[in-house]
Amino acid sequence: MIEVRQARYFLAVAETLHFGRAAERLAMSQPPLSQAIQQLERQLGARLFDRGGRKVALTETGRVFVKECRKLLAAAQHAQEVAAQTEAGLVGTLRVGVVTSALSEPLLGTIADFRQARPRVELQVMEVDTPTGQDLVTRHDLDIAVIRPSAPVRGLRVRPWRHDQFVIALPERHPRAAERSTVAVDLSLFADEPWVWLRREASPDYHDQLMATCRRAGFTPDARHLANSILTQLAMVACGFGVTLVPNATAARTFQRPVAYRRLTDPADIVELSLVTRANAQEPLVKEFLRIASGESIGAAQLK
The missing domain is CATH 3.40.190.290 (D-Maltodextrin-Binding Protein; domain 2)
Incomplete structure (x- = not known):
């Protein structure tokens, strides 16, 4: 399995065709870089560079490997960005359970505002009754339930809403x-x-x-x-x-x-309606939905 670090080292040498300049780009000394490239070649069972005289040149395998390493770095960068955006509540999926009669204001306005604020978030809505909504939130199959008031359930937080x-x-x-x-x-x-x-x-x-x-x-x-x-x-x-x-x-x-x-x-x-989440819910998208809904919210109660 090729590591992202190895791909970055290899590309630095491949793009400069000079171990010294590649080491400077990577803010490291040359010997560890040379050793890392040699280890990578042994791992692949192929030569990536021709080291004739003072010149360094890519082998045919090296030229092909450049394309694949760029894909690997791009994928790693994308994964890092997605993780950061998810943590910030900018992407992801929010699952909301709703009793049928709640499909009106203020829920419609809250959903519209949420979509405007988080256009890259997938919002999934499921029709539920009150006990089912509570159960699905408890089991982590829903993030939020917009339901009728009901008996307290351990581990759930209830916010009277309308x-x-x-x-x-x-x-x-x-x-x-x-x-x-x-x-x-x-x-x-x-x-x-x-x-x-x-x-x-x-x-x-x-x-x-x-x-x-x-x-x-x-x-x-x-x-x-x-x-x-x-x-x-x-x-x-x-x-x-x-x-x-x-x-x-x-x-x-x-x-x-x-x-x-x-x-x-x-x-x-x-x-008439309450917003129900897990008591310890820290998901950014849940917090954002509740923040937007808070214009209609009336208090909150912690059920332990």
Whole structure:
């Protein structure tokens, strides 16, 4: 295996055809250089230079070897530059897991800004649910997860990112759907309605926020229909299966018809989305993404 150092020594002699001048270029004395070239020739089993009289000339093998050594040095230089750029967060791959309903602002703006700041970085996005996102970050299969709040997981750091309030989603033919959208309603009015509910295993903390909101209004919802995502909940409401609660930001951008939305008279603040990374994440690209997202970020929590 030819070393980069050997290639550099050989090229210095090949380009000057003079061991003394080559040694000066390399900032070393001539004897060690001569010994290194002799060792290289023994290693290759071929003469690289003709050393007749005072002149040094490349052999045919030497002339061919020049091209290969230049390729080797160029590859080594490229590898060094890539390593430095990766360490600086200028190149590489960032893997982001996202719950479906997060594919809107502020994530879209964050991704656009990240791509502008790091145009040579490959950004890979995967749709996940909250437990899967946590698991993939833990296993180093994702770098960042944009997910719903969930139970603490050892080794993960959670940054609450987007706060919101629940609104109630109604089928278009519901009696209260005809009211002005600006009219706030008391959630207790829907205590006897059939509800479209989110499975707890899809997002435990978010599910518990839903349940706590209903119980604060004095009832436990009749969860007749179950969904695995907020978008599926809204699709089922659109089909007339029942009512549900969704974050206001989600309501503003999906299913404007045949779903109607009403503000609540006693809205509760919720953490709708969080940015989740490994607690000890030091990758430059992760730091850069979080830096760009920090314009929307609201605090951070370390889970140990």
